Amino acid sequence: MQSVAAALARLGELAASPTVSRLANAFAAAGHELALVGGPVRDAFLDRATNDLDFTTDASPDQILKIVKPIADAHWDIGRAFGTIGAKVGDDTVEITTYRADSYDGQTRRPDVVFGASLEDDLIRRDFTVNALALRLPEVKLVDPAGGIDDMLAGILRTPAAPEVSFGDDPLRMMRAARFSAQLGFALDPGTQAAMTAMADSIRIISAERVCEELSKLLKSDRPRAGIELLVESGLAEIVLPEIPALRLEIDEHHHHKDVYQHTLTVLDQAIDYERSRGNLPVPDLVVRLAALLHDIGKPATRRLEPGGVVSFYHHDVVGSKLARKRLRALRFDNETINAVGRLVELHLRFFGYTEGAWTDSAVRRYVRDAGDQLERLHILTRADVTTRNRRKADRLGFAYDDLEQRISELAEQEEMAAVRPDLDGEQIMAILGVTPGREVGEAYRYLLEQRLDDGPLGEEEATARLQAWWAGRGQ
Structure with a gap:
């Protein structure tokens, strides 16, 4: 968190940038208000990079178009029904939205789009106080009607209006709370968290596509673990991703096994670390993170209490792959992602046979063939799946996988194994x-x-x- 003075100085520089100043002057000349709003203002205080430029104004969509056309390289009005006009101004893509004062029916989450009369009223209807910040232009005046700066200083996430009202307007904001908690490292205000728990069932009126988009944004944050935990604690995960809370298996005094839920969160953390350190995949990689989160979801269905205090999960890889595909389809993920995650979950145990005896070259080739174009992701998932506190065991597994990767590399050089085909077509x-x-x-x-x-x-x-x-x- 930057000091207020440093954040204001950064906002002043942003206001003086070519794109922002051109827009500010054009709206002022036309007699309309303009304010930079939301993420860019928040990120100035958090010393985070600014990627999007979002503005709000008292001008109607028709008036926005009339003002923007002369200074924009391109413009589009796909969000016009909701008051939003997009434009390319110089090197920047911007969105400009008319002040909103929507009302909701509480059943379908379809708002009756009503344009508002003031910046302050527009800000109060936003999701969280830290996003309800604006910078009036061209005068460069900070507007904070809900105490968002104080909440940033305290590391608190809360809604500008009563959380029951805010979440009632749009239940997806509950998932956004989990995402922002992870992204910003903020704690959820107790009243806001209590409302999430009480209203979790209302997430059912949100389309699977919107839930998918929000879950993806959460998983692609730097450290999504806190957000996943919040979804589970609030009961939201029971509805949108029930396989994850199901991992909290009961452990009795006679049969002991690893805490599968906590193990899964650790695998997710470690997969993200490997994803960054290996440098062979784009960061963040949603497929890796989904596979890490879902890799053990077959365990509850395959759990068996064996004699002698042993707990087994035979074939949880195969069962988990089917469950992962089913859940991702229900969430409307694309087929490429579904197939990749399903394959990784199915194969995530394959390596552990390598430590039980020397694999032949044939076994190594099959490992590569079965992984196909998911081989690098399988490397990451398999390494991340080692969460034992026994340092000797962890080292043994790590060295074994180093050896397997070395053999794969050597065979690939010898035989161009990535494109294994029969000698005859x-x-x-x-x-x-x-x-x-x-x-x-x-x-x-x-x-x-x-x-x-x-x-x-x-x-x-x-x-x-x-x-x-x-x-x-x-x-x-």
């Missing part, structure tokens, strides 16, 4: 066997692929001989 198979396209060609192709994985590159002559021998034996 479909056309060659049909010519050698004298068959036409059909099931037999697929069977032959798979046979040669297994030969390739077992023994490495065979060459065309050896592959042909093995294919003919296989075909002759198949006929018999």
Whole structure:
């Protein structure tokens, strides 16, 4: 948190920037108010980078367009029904919205769009006090009707209006509370958290698409753990992501096992650290983080209490993969993300067989083949899944995975393993066997692929001989 004086100085510099000053002067010349609002003002106090420029004004959407057109390189009015006009001014993309004073029916979360008359009324209807800040332009005057600066100094997140009213207007704000808590490192005001718990069920009226978007933003924050914990503690996760609170398995005095819920949160933390340190994936990587969060969700369904105080979770990887795909589909994630996360959950245990005995080159090839284009993410998830406090065991697993990655690298150099294919293609198979396209060609192709994985590159002559021998034996 910067000092107020330092934040105001930074805001003054922002107000003097070419884009902001051009807009401020244009609206003033037209006789309208303009204010920079929300995130950019908040981030000036938190010493965070500013990426978006959002403005609010007393001008109507038609008037905004008339003012912006002469100074914008491009403009669009896709949000016009809600009072928002977008524009490209210089190097910046901006959004300018007419003051709002919406009312809600409390059932569908569809607002009756009503344009407001004052900046202060517009700010009070926003989600949290730390976002209900504005900088009047061109005079560079800070407006803080809800005490957002005091809340930032105290590290508190609360709503400008009563939380029951704010969350009743838009229940998605409860999930936003979890996200901002994680992003900003702020504690939730007790009254706000109590309202979240009491009103959690109202999240059901929010579309799956909006929930998906908010959950994704939370997971892509620097440290999402606190937000996930808040979703679980408030009861929201029971509705939008019930597989996570289900990980809080009861542990009795006779059967002991690792706390799966806390283990999962630790895996998420560690996956984020690996994601940053390895440098082979974009940061943040939503697929890695979803896979870390969901990798053990098959455990509650597969939990068995065995004799001697042992607890087993046989096949929780396969069950978890199915559950992950089902949940992500329900949340309207795209198919690419669903398939990638499902594959990672299914494969996350595969490595642990490596420490039980030496893998052949064939086993290493299969590991790479099965991972496909998710291999780097599988490396991260598998390493992150080691949360034991036994340093000797952790080191042993770490060294074993180092060895596996080294072998993968060496085999890839020798054989270009990333593109493992049989030594003969479909056309060659049909010519050698004298068959036409059909099931037999697929069977032959798979046979040669297994030969390739077992023994490495065979060459065309050896592959042909093995294919003919296989075909002759198949006929018999």
